[in-house]
Amino acid sequence: MQKSKLGIDFERVKYAKHIAGKIAGDVQKFVDGYTTVAVERTICRLLGIDGVDQNAVPLPNIVVDELHTAGILGEGVFFILGNAVIETGLTPQEIAENIAVGKLDLKAINVHSQEEVSAALKPFLDAAIKKIKDRRSKRENFIATVGEGAKPYLYVIVATGNIYEDVVQAQAAARQGADIIAVIRTTGQSLLDYVPYGATTEGFGGTYATQENFRIMRKALDEVGDEVKRYIRLCNYCSGLCMPEIAVMGALEGLDVMLNDALYGILFRDINMQRTLVDQYFSRVINGFAGVIINTGEDNYLTTADAFEEAHTVLSSDLINEQLALLAGLPEEQMGLGHAFEMDPQLKNGFLYELAQAQMTREIFPKAPLKYMPPTKFMTGNIFRGHIQDALFNQISIWTGQGIQLLGMLTEAIHTPFMSDRYLSIENAKYIFNNMHDIGNEVEFKDGGIIKERAKFVLDKSINLLENLEKEGLFTALEKGIFADIKRPKNGGKGLAGVTEKGSNYMNPFIDLMKNRK
Numbered sequence: 327m328q329k330s331k332l333g334i335d336f337e338r339v340k341y342a343k344h345i346a347g348k349i350a351g352d353v354q355k356f357v358d359g360y361t362t363v364a365v366e367r368t369i370c371r372l373l374g375i376d377g378v379d380q381n382a383v384p385l386p387n388i389v390v391d392e393l394h395t396a397g398i399l400g401e402g403v404f405f406i407l408g409n410a411v412i413e414t415g416l417t418p419q420e421i422a423e424n425i426a427v428g429k430l431d432l433k434a435i436n437v438h439s440q441e442e443v444s445a446a447l448k449p450f451l452d453a454a455i456k457k458i459k460d461r462r463s464k465r466e467n468f469i470a471t472v473g474e475g476a477k478p479y480l481y482v483i484v485a486t487g488n489i490y491e492d493v494v495q496a497q498a499a500a501r502q503g504a505d506i507i508a509v510i511r512t513t514g515q516s517l518l519d520y521v522p523y524g525a526t527t528e529g530f531g532g533t534y535a536t537q538e539n540f541r542i543m544r545k546a547l548d549e550v551g552d553e554v555k556r557y558i559r560l561c562n563y564c565s566g567l568c569m570p571e572i573a574v575m576g577a578l579e580g581l582d583v584m585l586n587d588a589l590y591g592i593l594f595r596d597i598n599m600q601r602t603l604v605d606q607y608f609s610r611v612i613n614g615f616a617g618v619i620i621n622t623g624e625d626n627y628l629t630t631a632d633a634f635e636e637a638h639t640v641l642s643s644d645l646i647n648e649q650l651a652l653l654a655g656l657p658e659e660q661m662g663l664g665h666a667f668e669m670d671p672q673l674k675n676g677f678l679y680e681l682a683q684a685q686m687t688r689e690i691f692p693k694a695p696l697k698y699m700p701p702t703k704f705m706t707g708n709i710f711r712g713h714i715q716d717a718l719f720n721q722i723s724i725w726t727g728q729g730i731q732l733l734g735m736l737t738e739a740i741h742t743p744f745m746s747d748r749y750l751s752i753e754n755a756k757y758i759f760n761n762m763h764d765i766g767n768e769v770e771f772k773d774g775g776i777i778k779e780r781a782k783f784v785l786d787k788s789i790n791l792l793e794n795l796e797k798e799g800l801f802t803a804l805e806k807g808i809f810a811d812i813k814r815p816k817n818g819g820k821g822l823a824g825v826t827e828k829g830s831n832y833m834n835p836f837i838d839l840m841k842n843r844k
Contacts, residue, residue, distance in 0.1 A: 331541040331771060332682065332690050332781040338789065339690050342645055345792040350649035353800050357607045360600070361832065363519070363824035365608050366390045366403040372454040372836055373407060373418040373447065380524045383518055385422040392425060396433050400829035408443030409435045418450060440833060455839055460576045462617040465580060474557040475505035477695070478723050478731035481561070482748050484800040485510035487529030489539045493546040498745050500550045500558045500662065503752045506730065508561035509543060511535045516566025516595050517820060521575065535562050535572055540579035559583055564609050565591050567821050573609040577616035583584050583662065584613055588650050589643060590623035593806060593812045598819035599804050608837065611655035615840035620656065621730070622647045625666030625699035627810040633668040637683055638787035639809050640665050645792065646800070655841035658693035662730050666699035667719040675776055677718055682780035684726040698723050700734030709791055716751065720758040723768045731755060
């Protein structure tokens with residue numbers, strides 16, 4: 327029986343997860359009836375379609391846009407491509423190339439049974455599953471034979487815009503002690519309804535997420551991992567309008583961690599909630615199968631809402647994200663649920679409140695490799711105070727057993743980090759993690775004290791919010807601005823036109839295969 331250092335009533339936690347499960351189940355009923363252009367492009371990629379046409383338009387977009395324009399996307403690209411394979415004898419890649427030059431019209435293809443379609447596409451389906459399995463086995467073998475860093479994993483970012491310069495900085499960070507390298511995505515890519523192609527050397531505040539860039543960075547991290555005798559994880563983003571597509575590209579190229587949140591794109595990028603919730607499901611199925619840890623974005627709520635007053639919304643969202651991930655077959659051990667050290671440093675006893683919330687989150691999600699975010703909202707450009715704020719954040723992380731530590735930078739409010747900034751952040755964390763290694767096992771919390779009472783208060787308030795959400799439904803709650811004080815309309819935002827109701831012939835066998843780990 328799990329014992330709480332905070333005196334948390336785990337029957338209350340069980341009840342909270344039950345309510346969150348009902349909210350997630352209600353969302354899933356909607357998700358099961360719809361597909362999107364991004365889901366269908368992902369199926370194209372899994373069937374081997376890659377590359378661009380003479381105008382640099384990705385071939386998966388060419389295929390799916392033709393079906394969408396014709397009003398038959400609801401039948402599903404798997405079913406339609408399967409019929410095309412039967413009729414033409416071509417591979418899905420060859421079919422896409424023919425469509426791109428106007429030599430093939432999918433609307434005119436004769437229709438065969440679902441059984442015939444499944445048989446025709448089985449070799450391509452099996453090849454995709456094998457490639458992702460092999461990629462996962464390669465990671466697991468590296469960790470088993472070479473090893474990896476201890477938790478909390480030290481997570482740092484690179485963001486030059488040039489993938490080749492990113493490689494230089496990422497390898498330097500790994501030699502300094504980083505365990506996870508996150509390649510920050512170029513500003514605005516989450517709003518592109520296609521995935522750019524090839525290696526890129528220009529970006530804005532980050533580097534384009536492309537399959538070739540993934541391949542280049544994975545190769546570089548494997549090389550430096552061999553050198554430092556430690557597996558280095560690679561992180562990128564599959565949020566935005568291409569969630570499942572980028573998830574499958576990451577699965578094929580050996581990414582280990584992906585930013586994947588059911589609500590982030592809705593709240594912070596104004597992506598339509600129907601589109602996001604359908605896309606996140608398939609993306610998480612893929613991440614789960616590939617052994618990828620997802621990072622959720624609840625920490626972002628506290629950049630627009632007060633961290634002390636709205637802490638319960640973070641916990642409520644974590645609980646919903648967990649239940650949605652479970653429905654997608656994602657194990658708890660791959661859920662990097664997000665929370666953050668974001669209270670105003672002028673708040674009296676703020677450290678105690680932060681400690682209470684971090685310990686509470688750890689106890690409520692005992693198997694999850696929690697993603698703990700550093701102070702950013704109240705960074706001022708005073709690098710000395712900033713370094714101290716990061717040190718307090720690091721203390722709480724080791725004290726409460728967090729899983730993934732996104733290191734704060736002393737120059738957080740000034741510029742994209744230099745290599746020297748990363749070194750100082752890694753040194754800060756390593757020093758504190760070593761010196762305070764067992765503090766969590768040594769210190770007990772006082773009954774009736776600030777820490778225990780804060781944890782109980784946040785949990786109770788979160789349960790009240792979940793009960794209201796169950797009555798209203800998640801869609802209505804998002805329209806009312808329950809999370810992050812941001813309101814979003816159910817039928818507004820970007821990407822709604824890409825949502826399509828499934829037709830009678832719709833097929834996506836990848837979901838069952840991946841969820842059942844076949």
